[in-house]
Amino acid sequence: MSEPYQYRFILVVRKTRLQELIERFNTWPQARFYLEHNQVDAQDYLDEHDLYQRRIQEAERTLKALGRFQRLERGLLPNYQFSPADIVITIGQDGLVANTLKYLDGQPVIAINPDPGRWDGKLLPFEIGELKGVVTRTLAGRSACKTITFAEAKTNDGQRLLAVNDLFVGPKSHTSARYLLAWNGSQETQSSSGIIISTGFGSTGWFQSILAGALGVAGGEHHPLQGGFAWHECRLQFTVREPFPSRTTGTSLVFGAITPEMPLQLESQMPENGVIFSDGIESDYLTFNSGTVATISLAASQGQLIV
Known part of the structure; x- marks a missing residue:
């Protein structure tokens, strides 16, 4: 794996709770009113969303500098045509890792924990600052890998x-x-x-x-x-x-x-x-x-x- 540009990096992301609420209530002010009416801290939703978007942006900058890049929302996974040369990166919770693996055929997955203070991430061994290093090791064939039945x-x-x-x-x-x-x-x-x-x-x-x-x-x-x-x-x-x-x-x-x-x-x-x-x-x-x-x-x- 010594020539990065023969590979493509697929960044798989998911909607945040804030985005899902906006889909449900049409606007953030309406969603915020619903949360606050039920004594739920709306700021927590905002903080989670903002940090997640920053992590996605950081991952995009890192991956675009290393080779060909494609961003993919989780809902598109069932219909997406992966290439044997793809290297897949997920940013999200453990469930996103499982959802992604199901649609692959042996392509390696690098799972990033976007918010270690919020998510335990049993299936998320890396943080965003480690992304460049682990991708480089994967391209060189030096990354450890676990096989999943x-x-x-x-x-x-x-x-x-x-x-x-x-x-x-x-x-x-x-x-x-x-x-x-x-x-x-x-x-x-x-x-x-x-x-x-x-x-x-x-x-x-x-x-x-x-x-x-x-x-x-x-x-x-x-x-x-x-x-x-x-x-x-x-x-x-x-x-x-x-x-x-x-x-x-x-x-x-x-x-x-x-x-x-x-x-x-x-x-x-x-x-x-x-x-x-x-x-x-x-x-x-x-x-x-x-x-x-x-x-x-x-x-x-x-x-x-x-x-």
């Missing part, structure tokens, strides 16, 4: 969805999901509030809340997967939420590992409102209604996060 859902009608953190399979609303689950040579008809399939990258998130709830109900204190598992592991972990035992539905296949040799298969028994979505983005989903069979497995593509 993705989950993939494929259906018998040709739908496909990747997940960086987790997949949810279940009902669109707060009702029961009904499906036939097949895994590790066994199958079972189940009724539950849905299934979570976690990657190693997402195993310290939603997956941990499920484990904590199960331990609390069972009166336990420890589980081998407390703290999650490695990002690069060739495995996923599925958990059935609130399985209901009855004459026709079982609860014996509610927790297990998905490996290349043991995918998970789910056949919907829901006439309507069945969905599969990933990484908490409910608006981008696959339909999972009667007649749909979904296979959950490890994706062929992987993410690359510079650390």
Whole structure:
């Protein structure tokens, strides 16, 4: 990676809370009135927005001086055509990193924490002052990189969805999901509030809340997967939420590992409102209604996060 101009730097940004409020209320004065009427400090929104814009400007100046540059808003990610030679830089919270990785095919991602005083940034190893140095090291092939295993859902009608953190399979609303689950040579008809399939990258998130709830109900204190598992592991972990035992539905296949040799298969028994979505983005989903069979497995593509 010694010739910078053969590469393109893609800076992925997101809207601030202030920008989202202006979209909702049309103007900042109206949004400010709404906040202050509800005893919320509007100045905090302004401070966050102003600092974020400064960080974006700093990143733009740095990247434009190093090579070809493109700025991309998060909402455009699903339709953007990335090049194999792109180097992607995100400025935002942890969620922006996950959202971005899902649409890449092995391009390296450099994650910048725009406001360390506000965000812990478990997935944001760098601050804006380190950007030039880490880009230079990446171009020279001297940056350390962590590989991230993705989950993939494929259906018998040709739908496909990747997940960086987790997949949810279940009902669109707060009702029961009904499906036939097949895994590790066994199958079972189940009724539950849905299934979570976690990657190693997402195993310290939603997956941990499920484990904590199960331990609390069972009166336990420890589980081998407390703290999650490695990002690069060739495995996923599925958990059935609130399985209901009855004459026709079982609860014996509610927790297990998905490996290349043991995918998970789910056949919907829901006439309507069945969905599969990933990484908490409910608006981008696959339909999972009667007649749909979904296979959950490890994706062929992987993410690359510079650390």
